[in-house]
Amino acid sequence: MTDPRLAVVILAAGQGTRMKSATPKLLHPLAGAPIVGHVLATARALGAEHIVAVVRHERDRLVEVISAELPEAIIVDQDEVPGTGRAVEQAVAALPADFDGDVLILNGDVPLLNAGTLASLLARHRDHTATTTILTAVLPDPTGYGRIVRTADGGVDRIVEQKDADDDVLAIPEINAGVYVFGVNELRDHLASLSLDNAQGEKYLTDMVAVLRSAGSEVSAVPVNESWIVEGINDRAQLSAAAARLNALIVRGWQLAGVTVQDPATTWIDIKVTLAPDVTILPGTQLKGATTVATGAIVGPDTTLVDCEIGEGATVKRTDGTLAVIGAGASVGPFSYLRPGTVLAADGKIGTFVETKNATIGAGSKVPHLSYIGDTEVGEGANVGAGTITANYDGVNKHRTTVGSFVRTGSHNVFVAPVTIGDGAYTGAGTVVRKDVPSGALALNVAPQRNIEGWVAVNRPGTDAARAAAESGSS
Ligand code: UD1
Numbered sequence: 001m002t003d004p005r006l007a008v009v010i011l012a013a014g015q016g017t018r019m020k021s022a023t024p025k026l027l028h029p030l031a032g033a034p035i036v037g038h039v040l041a042t043a044r045a046l047g048a049e050h051i052v053a054v055v056r057h058e059r060d061r062l063v064e065v066i067s068a069e070l071p072e073a074i075i076v077d078q079d080e081v082p083g084t085g086r087a088v089e090q091a092v093a094a095l096p097a098d099f100d101g102d103v104l105i106l107n108g109d110v111p112l113l114n115a116g117t118l119a120s121l122l123a124r125h126r127d128h129t130a131t132t133t134i135l136t137a138v139l140p141d142p143t144g145y146g147r148i149v150r151t152a153d154g155g156v157d158r159i160v161e162q163k164d165a166d167d168d169v170l171a172i173p174e175i176n177a178g179v180y181v182f183g184v185n186e187l188r189d190h191l192a193s194l195s196l197d198n199a200q201g202e203k204y205l206t207d208m209v210a211v212l213r214s215a216g217s218e219v220s221a222v223p224v225n226e227s228w229i230v231e232g233i234n235d236r237a238q239l240s241a242a243a244a245r246l247n248a249l250i251v252r253g254w255q256l257a258g259v260t261v262q263d264p265a266t267t268w269i270d271i272k273v274t275l276a277p278d279v280t281i282l283p284g285t286q287l288k289g290a291t292t293v294a295t296g297a298i299v300g301p302d303t304t305l306v307d308c309e310i311g312e313g314a315t316v317k318r319t320d321g322t323l324a325v326i327g328a329g330a331s332v333g334p335f336s337y338l339r340p341g342t343v344l345a346a347d348g349k350i351g352t353f354v355e356t357k358n359a360t361i362g363a364g365s366k367v368p369h370l371s372y373i374g375d376t377e378v379g380e381g382a383n384v385g386a387g388t389i390t391a392n393y394d395g396v397n398k399h400r401t402t403v404g405s406f407v408r409t410g411s412h413n414v415f416v417a418p419v420t421i422g423d424g425a426y427t428g429a430g431t432v433v434r435k436d437v438p439s440g441a442l443a444l445n446v447a448p449q450r451n452i453e454g455w456v457a458v459n460r461p462g463t464d465a466a467r468a469a470a471e472s473g474s475s
C-alpha cells in the first residue's frame with residue numbers, strides 16, 4: 001500500500017573515504033547485495049509515495065544499482081556544496097511543490113535498519129506533536145557518530161558531530177542514527193539557513209535540530225532497543241561487523257524455517273539464497289548469490305556455491321560451484337569444482353577431484369574420479385572412467401564432446417573434441433579418442449604391450465628392484 005503522505009530520501013552522495021577503496025563505499029557487498037541495496041529494499045517496503053536518492057561520488061555506478069532496484073526513485077545530483085544538509089536540501093527541492101507530508105531520511109550506509117523499526121518511528125512521529133523525530137541509540141563505543149545533547153528536562157537540544165565535540169560531548173553515549181522524520185515544510189523553511197561553519201566545512205543536516213528548536217519547534221528522539229541495527233558502515237572493520245550481524249540474522253531465520261545449520265559461526269548465507277525445510281548445511285559452507293537448495297539436500301562441509309540450484313535430496317560435499325544445477329538425489333564431491341554451465345541430472349555423480357564446465361551429465365551418469373569434463377554432453381546411465389580428460393580446446397576454439405547413454409569409458413581416456421561416443425559404446429583404458437566411436441563398439445588405440453624379459457637384471461643390476469625380482473624366482 002502506498003502512503004501518499006510519505007517521502008523517503010536516501011543519502012548516497014558521500015565519498016566514503018574511510019573505506020580506502022576504488023569501489024564506492026555504498027557498493028561494497030554485504031550478504032550478496034550492495035550496502036545501499038539493503039537501504040533501497042527497506043525504503044521500498046515502506047510504500048512511500050516518493051523516493052529520492054541523492055548521488056554525487058561515482059554517481060553513474062550508484063544510479064545503475066538504484067535504478068535496477070527502485071526504478072521509481074527520483075535521482076538527485078548533489079552539487080559541489082558538501083554535507084548531508086545540502087543533500088537533503090536538494091532532495092526536497094525535487095519533491096512536487098504540493099507535497100506536504102513527512103520526509104523520512106535514511107543514510108545509505110546504515111544497512112541493517114529494518115522497515116519495522118522505521119514504520120514504528122513514523123507512527124510515533126505522527127502520534128506526537130513533535131515536528132521532528134529522530135532515531136538514536138546508546139552505543140558502548142559512540143566514537144565517530146554525532147552525539148545527542150539533551151536539555152535539562154530530557155528534550156533534545158542539538159546534535160554535535162564527533163569532529164566538533166569537546167570532551168564533555170564526546171562522553172555522551174547516545175548517538176544520532178542518521179534517521180529522521182521531518183515535516184517537509186520545516187525542511188523547506190530552514191534548510192537554506194544551515195551554515196558550513198564547522199570542523200568539516202559541510203552543511204550538516206544534524207544542525208536542523210538546533211535550528212528548529214530556536215524556531216520554537218519540538219524535536220523528539222526515539223532510542224532503538226538493539227543498537228546494532230543503526231550502526232553505520234564507514235570502514236571495512238564496520239563492514240565485516242555488519243556482515244556478521246546480518247549473517248547471524250539470516251542463519252537464524254532459516255533455522256526457524258526448518259533448515260539445520262550445524263555451525264552458524266562458519267556458515268555464510270547471502271540474502272537472496274532460498275532454502276527448503278529439512279535442508280542440512282554443514283560447517284564451513286558459503287551459499288552465495290541466488291543459490292537455491294531443495295528439501296532433504298545436504299550441503300557441506302567446506303562448500304562454496306554461487307548462484308547454484310541444488311535438487312531434492314542431493315549431497316554436495318567439499319565443493320566449489322558457480323552457476324551449476326544439481327539434480328535430485330545426485331552426489332557431488334568431495335573436492336569437486338563445478339564451473340558455470342554444469343548440469344548434473346537426477347541421481348548422477350560428480351566425484352572426487354573432478355572439474356566440470358558447460359557440461360550436461362544425464363540422469364544416473366557418473367564421473368567419479370580425477371577428471372576434467374568441459375563443453376560436453378553425457379547421456380543417461382553412463383560411466384566415465386577415472387582420470388578422463390576432455391581435450392576441448394585446440395588453442396584457438398573450444399569444441400564439444402558427446403558421450404551417449406549407457407556408455408562405459410575406460411580409465412585415463414582423452415576425448416579429443418569434437419568427438420562423439422555412441423550409445424552403449426565402450427572404450428579401453430588409456431584410449432585417446434580422436435575419432436567418433438559408433439554405438440555398441442569398443443574403441444582401443446593403445447599399442448599392444450611388449451614385455452622384455454630380464455630387462456631389470458641386465459640394465460639395473462644391484463638395485464632393490466633387481467634383488468626383489470631375483471627373489472621372486474625370475475632371472
Ligand atoms: C552522519 C551524521 C552523524 C550520524 C551518522 C550516523 C551528519 C552531519 N552526521 O555522520 O550525526 O551519527 O551519520 O551514521 O549528517 N552524504 C551525502 N552527501 C554528502 C555527505 C554525505 O549524500 O555531502 C551521504 C553519505 O553517502 C552517507 C550519509 O550521507 O550515506 C552519511 O554520510 P557520512 O559522511 O557517512 O556521515 P557520518 O560522518 O557517518
Ligand code: CA
Nearest residue numbers: 109232233234
Ligand atoms: Ca556514515
